[in-house]
Amino acid sequence: MTLRSLLLAASVICAANAPAFAFDPVGAPDFNITTTIDLKALTSADFYDILTPLAAQDGTVVFYDFGESEKDLFAEIIRRFEAKYPGVTIDYHQVDGEQAVQQLIAAKQAGQPAPVDLFWMPNGQVRVANEAGVIANLPLNTMLPSAPDLNQNAATVSRGYVHNGVVAPFHRNQTAIAFDTRVVAEGTEPKSFPELLAYAKANPMKVALTDPTKGGSGSGFLETAILAMATKECQERLYDYTLTEDEAKAWAAGPCLDPVLAYFKELKPVVEFTNGNSDTLNLFTNGEINVGTVWEDMVFDFIGRGLIPPTVKARLMTEGEVGDGDGAMIPSGAVHLAGALLFMDYLMSDEIQLYKLSVNGSRSARTKLDIAKALGPDVVARLVPQDQYDALARPRIVGTVTSAAAARFVTEILQAK
Amino acid sequence: MTITRTTLWLLLLPGVGYLVLFFGLPLVLALLTSLGMGTIGTNEGFTLRHYADLFSDSVYRDGIRYSLYISVAPTLASLAVALPLAVVLQATFPGKKLFLTLYKVPLVVPGIVAAFIVMILFDRGGEMSRILKPVGLSLPKLVRDDWSLGVIIALAWKSIPFMTLIIGGALASIPADLAAAARSLGANRRVVFWQIELPMALPGITAAVLLVFVGSTGAFAVPSLLGPIYPKPLSVWMYEAAYQQNDWGLATAMGIVMSAIACAVLLIYYRLTHGLNRAIGGETR
Numbered sequence: 240m241t242l243r244s245l246l247l248a249a250s251v252i253c254a255a256n257a258p259a260f261a262f263d264p265v266g267a268p269d270f271n272i273t274t275t276i277d278l279k280a281l282t283s284a285d286f287y288d289i290l291t292p293l294a295a296q297d298g299t300v301v302f303y304d305f306g307e308s309e310k311d312l313f314a315e316i317i318r319r320f321e322a323k324y325p326g327v328t329i330d331y332h333q334v335d336g337e338q339a340v341q342q343l344i345a346a347k348q349a350g351q352p353a354p355v356d357l358f359w360m361p362n363g364q365v366r367v368a369n370e371a372g373v374i375a376n377l378p379l380n381t382m383l384p385s386a387p388d389l390n391q392n393a394a395t396v397s398r399g400y401v402h403n404g405v406v407a408p409f410h411r412n413q414t415a416i417a418f419d420t421r422v423v424a425e426g427t428e429p430k431s432f433p434e435l436l437a438y439a440k441a442n443p444m445k446v447a448l449t450d451p452t453k454g455g456s457g458s459g460f461l462e463t464a465i466l467a468m469a470t471k472e473c474q475e476r477l478y479d480y481t482l483t484e485d486e487a488k489a490w491a492a493g494p495c496l497d498p499v500l501a502y503f504k505e506l507k508p509v510v511e512f513t514n515g516n517s518d519t520l521n522l523f524t525n526g527e528i529n530v531g532t533v534w535e536d537m538v539f540d541f542i543g544r545g546l547i548p549p550t551v552k553a554r555l556m557t558e559g560e561v562g563d564g565d566g567a568m569i570p571s572g573a574v575h576l577a578g579a580l581l582f583m584d585y586l587m588s589d590e591i592q593l594y595k596l597s598v599n600g601s602r603s604a605r606t607k608l609d610i611a612k613a614l615g616p617d618v619v620a621r622l623v624p625q626d627q628y629d630a631l632a633r634p635r636i637v638g639t640v641t642s643a644a645a646a647r648f649v650t651e652i653l654q655a656k
Numbered sequence: 657m658t659i660t661r662t663t664l665w666l667l668l669l670p671g672v673g674y675l676v677l678f679f680g681l682p683l684v685l686a687l688l689t690s691l692g693m694g695t696i697g698t699n700e701g702f703t704l705r706h707y708a709d710l711f712s713d714s715v716y717r718d719g720i721r722y723s724l725y726i727s728v729a730p731t732l733a734s735l736a737v738a739l740p741l742a743v744v745l746q747a748t749f750p751g752k753k754l755f756l757t758l759y760k761v762p763l764v765v766p767g768i769v770a771a772f773i774v775m776i777l778f779d780r781g782g783e784m785s786r787i788l789k790p791v792g793l794s795l796p797k798l799v800r801d802d803w804s805l806g807v808i809i810a811l812a813w814k815s816i817p818f819m820t821l822i823i824g825g826a827l828a829s830i831p832a833d834l835a836a837a838a839r840s841l842g843a844n845r846r847v848v849f850w851q852i853e854l855p856m857a858l859p860g861i862t863a864a865v866l867l868v869f870v871g872s873t874g875a876f877a878v879p880s881l882l883g884p885i886y887p888k889p890l891s892v893w894m895y896e897a898a899y900q901q902n903d904w905g906l907a908t909a910m911g912i913v914m915s916a917i918a919c920a921v922l923l924i925y926y927r928l929t930h931g932l933n934r935a936i937g938g939e940t941r
Binding site: 367454511512526527653 | 714715718775779780781782800880881882883884885886898899900901902
């Protein structure tokens with residue numbers, strides 16, 4: 240049995256039993272957050288009874304949103320939350336996620352309280368933030384009464400880094416291949432890696448790949464290629480979360496990555512590498528590309544806002560494509576813990592998870608959520624077809640392997656003339 | 657009236673104190689961090705590891721070369737436009753007042769906006785392509801291109817008015833009598849420019865070139881949006897080291913190297929312009 244399966248099974252058992260037991264801190268004997276709440280005595284059963292009056296007493300919860308286009312979404316969520324919990328106000332700030340993590344680290348190093356109580360943060364920063372000790376070691380994967388059915392891989396792993404549940408998987412997203420049906424009729428689009436290569440060769444510069452070294456959909460595409468092309472033996476390490484950085488570098492330096500790099504060598508002269516996800520979508524808008532690497536939720540959002548034509552559709556490669564998401568956490572220096580926990584619980588509730596899906600096309604890590612409720616025809620048209628999502632969505636591989644593979648991609652593909 | 661040493665120090669204190677506090681101290685802290693002894697990031701004790709990492713990695717070496725390229729090329733492009741423009745603006749012509757206002761617009765436009773302007777105009781399928789397409793013309797690749805032409809256009813567009821202002825100021829400060837005297841002694845307009853005005857304006861030109869060069873060295877938004885995905889300038893690697901890897905030692909080592917390059921270029925440029933000044937017969941002011 241792989242470590243991943245063990246982790247999953249253990250977490251599911253914990254989740255199933257959560258209401259009966261109090262919560263234990265993650266990875267340490269004690270919670271690393273200073274609070275008057277007896278966290279070890281808190282259970283799902285008395286979660287609201289204990290926290291609601293304390294949150295009202297505190298009054299405010301400072302909330303950081305690192306996203307670039309979720310301001311309206313959060314305005315509505317906050318309006319609903321404040322109506323549900325009178326006396327609790329959310330102090331909303333849109334921030335740069337990476338800078339906010341550094342702000343939290345600086346505050347901790349200076350012995351100051353955190354400037355924020357709840358932070359929806361970029362997944363690529365979870366490792367840095369957790370290793371710096373700025374994330375409260377709360378078992379959010381099991382302690383939120385509104386979310387007893389979390390996919391435990393999504394709830395304990397972020398961008399291939401195991402955090403064991405201290406970050407709640409508020410937002411899920413999926414890498415995909417988009418195609419413009421004005422040029423590529425539905426059903427004739429490239430569906431697999433060989434088909435994509437053949438299409439790119441037949442239509443030079445009409446396929447855009449987002450920079451695989453930047454962590455966006457291009458990085459997801461690189462991971463997907465690794466999953467598709469590495470041998471079975473090589474793939475065994477791709478979800479081994481015990482892999483050290485040196486082992487990951489050795490993996491990437493070895494023959495496992497050779498077929499992937501050979502594929503990119505063929506692809507490079509006939510595709511356009513772009514500087515980011517929006518850059519790729521912009522080329523769709525300009526009518527300059529027919530196929531490109533994307534995030535499903537960005538396609539959903541951009542079509543909804545009229546930034547790309549509705550003729551652009553997203554699909555998953557038949558080999559399977561990786562997805563991930565950005566989670567929310569409570570900093571270890573947070574001062575309004577009760578309100579932060581209530582707001583976190585609300586973010587993961589049926590109501591908000593479905594609302595978010597219908598507005599932003601962001602999938603949920605809630606496994607028993609009735610998604611069909613949120614899927615109106617206009618929503619369906621902008622998402623990857625549900626059958627493809629169910630069959631072909633894959634979790635992201637270990638982050639250290641991705642970084643090492645990206646480094647080899649730079650030296651062997653980008654530096655090569 | 658004699659000024660005592662104490663009074664002199666007190667008079668110098670605001671300026672020198674400001675420099676020490678806001679330039680010297682951060683620079684020293686950055687240097688210490690790059691040597692493993694900083695206050696940000698991990699304090700690992702004295703090490704040259706970050707510099708070794710920087711110079712031994714071909715990706716970062718390419719980054720240094722690329723940073724130099726996107727500093728030098730826009731500076732030269734700006735100079736090629738700003739110098740004649742500054743000369744033209746010394747004269748009087750109809751609509752000069754309006755032109756003097758309009759040409760300064762890029763000064764107040766942030767770099768990232770300049771990058772978006774270039775992207776909207778010159779990217780594949782952008783506005784210029786759409787205008788030229790009906791007449792059967794097309795643009796070369798200007799965004800994400802190997803020569804970073806879009807980056808050069810955006811940075812030069814931002815720098816031209818700044819450079820023109822400084823050079824124009826230097827030209828305007830040359831007494832008109834000198835040119836008149838030279839003309840009365842038989843020098844034509846070209847000789848007056850090359851042998852009198854240019855040498856006398858050289859300190860202003862030097863200052864403008866250096867300021868634009870240094871500004872371009874640290875450009876971040878423009879190359880991130882308009883440059884190729886590889887190489888990336890050192891400023892972008894610096895951001896990634898600091899904010900994505902939390903490796904402040906490496907990030908500050910990159911900052912120190914960029915500062916050292918800027919200082920080295922400054923010294924070389926002073927030396928060159930000093931020699932040039934002497935060669936064309938002027939005295940260094």
